[in-house]
Amino acid sequence: MKKALLIAEKPSLMRDIQKVYKTMKLPYEIHFASFVGHVVELKEPHEYKAEWKKWDLNILPMIPERYEFRVKKSAYKVYKEIEQQLKANQYEFIINACDAGMEGENIFYSFYKRVGCKLPVKRFWTSQTTDSAIRDALSNLIDENDLLIRNLRNAAMYRSVFDWLIGLNLTRAATVKGGRIIKIGRVMTPTLAIVVKRELEIQQFKPEPYFQFEIDLGHFKALWFDLKTNDNKIKTLQIAQQIQSQIGNTAIVHDVKTERKIMHAPSLHSLLELQKEANKFFGFTSSETLKIAQSLYEKKLITYPRTESKHLPTSLAKNIDANIQSLGTLSEYQDVVQNILNNKKQIANVIHSKKYVDDKKLTDHHAITITEVPLGNKKLSPGEFKIYHLIARRLLSIFMPPYVIDKTAVVLKAASHFFKANGHVVADKGYTVLYELFKKKQEQPLPPLQVNMELPIHTTQVLSKKTEPPIRYTDSTLLDAMFHAGRFVEDKELQRILKDAEGIGTSATRAEIIEKLISIGMITREGKSFKATQFGIDVIISLKNHDIVSPVLTAVWSKKLKDIVDGHISSSQFYSEMLQYVKESTGRFIALDMEVAEKQEVIVGKCIVCGHVVVEGFKGYTCSNKACKFFISKSIMKGKITTTDAKKLLSGRETREIRFTWKSGKKGKAKLKLVGENIEFVFSNKSKT
Structure with missing residues (x-):
């Protein structure tokens, strides 16, 4: 055999x-x-x-x-x-x-x-x-x-070669020109540029005062607005107070409009959509969500997570009953599952809906969904439990009725001034019954109103406000910005290319790129937000208009890689064009004048061996005395050792609990402490694996 x-x-x-x-x-x-x-x-x-x-x-x-x-x-x-x-x-x-x-x-x-x-x-x-x-x-x-496999293999190889050529050549050039290690990458640098652009907008922002005027009608409040421009901002306090002085004791309903809104369940999860939703609901970072999804995949509970697609293939959709049935053993879904399985017509409608099932919109893989394997007695971590149920809810929701609301907008008139209020009434909760735990405070419904109805004004108030700076990116919004990178270019054709290429990076690499930018000190996390460091800002400013900064570069070459997969261009043609670009790009890079501030040494404590200061380096915390070999790595068994952890170790204290991966592949948490020159693990009873 x-x-x-x-x-x-x-x-x-x-x-x-x-x-x-x-x-x-x-x-x-x-x-x-x-x-x-x-x-x-x-x-x-x-x-x-x-x-x-x-x-x-x-x-x-x-x-x-x-x-x-x-x-x-x-x-x-x-x-x-x-x-x-x-x-x-x-x-x-x-x-x-x-x-x-x-x-x-x-x-x-x-x-x-x-x-x-x-x-x-x-x-x-x-x-x-x-x-x-x-x-x-x-x-x-x-x-x-097989043609597809061969083309996919060639594209994979050339992508890694292209990243090697761009990353190493431009990193060398930037480092020599800038006087310190400056890492450059095809996806990493335009991602940094997105964060830096937002940071500069925040730094340069100058708040401007404005005012609003509000009337309280008992059951609801309404805000003054300009009927011609639809603007509700008032430039000066004097004008706002003048409006207030002209308002009497009653307002008359000038116009009432009610519109029914029917909202069907969103598409199934791509990895991007799953990462955004997990960040929104649970504050998970993009890399955390990817790790959890990969673990669920290996436990056979969900399909392959590294996918850009939000659609199912027809072949899988025709047998989706088994996937739905696997959720029937969970108490929170029993009734929902039974209702879905009893409604064969609705299942058929979904299978024939291009919103959820479309063979033409598949990438290497279809959308993420749960498998037919029941959860049963499988032990999940809290994070795995949350992500599994996000994916389960999304699958069930596409077979449920839409969310229906009646939105009402009312315009009132008091003296010669106009006021606006909005409200809505839920006509059918539909699929949103699955998301009751996540719902924020709902907009209040307006009372029954008719044109020319007279309403008493209880109180009036001038509101003092200031314009707000742009909001820093979170994991969710930065991932979205990377995917929709076409927003950052003006050329319509380039926007189309970026859209076809699905932005910069891939579902499998975007989280890794963000974490790398943090590790090399170009951006930092502040709570749930990302902030560009001065180092990161200096790098982007110094690179000026070099195309490594623009998302267009990675989009154009990603499109070429896709053309290899689709058989539209040969590998040899791609390689020839790639070499020409690398030569031209490196030459333009060398011609740049780079001004990057010297790295400020971060002192984390005194060396326990020789007494000199210990400073933060790229890979760890090193004694400043070159003759001394004392060193604490920033990564121990995949656990990240922060500057705070290093300071605690050098001061004789234990670190926080850190998540490690042992050689066996098992994961667990432990604290660290220094015993002499050696680092030892300190386990709590709950942390042992």
Whole structure:
């Protein structure tokens, strides 16, 4: 019997496939192995040429003759184990079981090239990790020469090469010109520019006073407005007081309009929409939501989360009853599920609705939804519980009646002045009954009103106000700005390209980009908001009008990558255009005059070894005495050590509880403390794993 080696992207998926495989009879025998995400990466410049180790403008741009990979230090053991497995067995082919998408192709084929493998490859492709989906994928492996798979693989490789060329060449140029480490990236820099633009608007904002005038009619209040301009702002206190002096004791209803609004449930979740909703309701960061969604996917409870799509394919929608039924065991959804399953006509209507089901609007993957696997007795963390139920509610809502309200707008006249008030009455709560816990204070309904009705004015009030500066970005609004980056360009054609390319970054990388900007000190979190640092502001100002600052650059090249996937341009054409751009762009970058303030050293305490001050560095907290080797890393077992944590350690105190990932893959929380020169974990009973 033929033998194949299946390589999964993560151990959890490998185990899931193994379990299903044991129940099947296939015409070949499968052996199993697993990566731990990326196990290789593109080499650093000096590994190609010794002279590229110098940070010298004269050697730029650095363009290797061929691109080579090196084994990541953190994944060396995994790499060697799979390499030995390939050498020790006579396999007829390999099965690529990495995540079904561009990044999964990159993870597999970068290893495949580095290890020098020549065996044929079959593709295991599924957006779900349920037993039935795995069984179907194993039974229908895709050949590596399938046009879509081949194009996706080429696009994945060229995307990583392009990012290498842009990132390393422009980072070198910026660092030499700016006199300190300045990281530049195809997506990272335009994202920084979005935050900096908002920060400069806030800094340059000058509040202007204005006034409003309000009358209280007992059951509701109404605000003065200019009937011609519809503006409710009054320029001076004198004018507001003059209006107040002219108002008598009654107001007459001048006009009443009531309009019925019918609002259907929103589309299903893409990762972007899930991240925005989780940030709005729970304050989760974009990276937190992605990690939680990935965990739910690995537990078979939701479909593949790294998706840009908000639609389901027809094939899945036709069997959606099973997904809905899986929620029927949860008490909060029992009645809703039963009503949906009893209404076959409504299910059919949704399946035929382009708002929710559209094969033409699918990307690599369909929208995120729950699977047919019931929650049962699975143990979820509080975060997993919240995200699972957000996805569950969104699925159920599309099969429920719309939210219907009657909106009323009334215009009143007092003396020669006009006032406006709004209110609404809920005619049908529809799908919003699922969101009662999240509802904020509702707008109050207006009492029954008719034209020419006379109403007594109880009190009047002049309101003193000031114009407000723009609001800083949150995770939700920054992700939205990255997706709708076309708003930041004026050219209509470029706006169209950005829309087609779905903004800058991808659903899988946007959260990572934001966290990287924080880690290198270009933006900071203040509560739920992002603020550009002076360093970040200096970088963007110094880059002037270089196109690395604009979202257009990444959109244009993302469009070209998509053209590779769709077969509209060849890989060789893309590479030729890419090299020409890198050469021109690097030349323009070198010509810039960069003025970036020197980094101010952040002192976190005294060294426990030699007594010198310990300062914050890029990767950790280092003793300022170069002869001393004392060092605290900013990242320990994937746990982030902040400046506050470092200060506590050096002062002899314990840190806050930090979330760590042990070598076994298990996660847990612990505090840290310094014992001599060594860092030790301090567990509470609840934190042990």
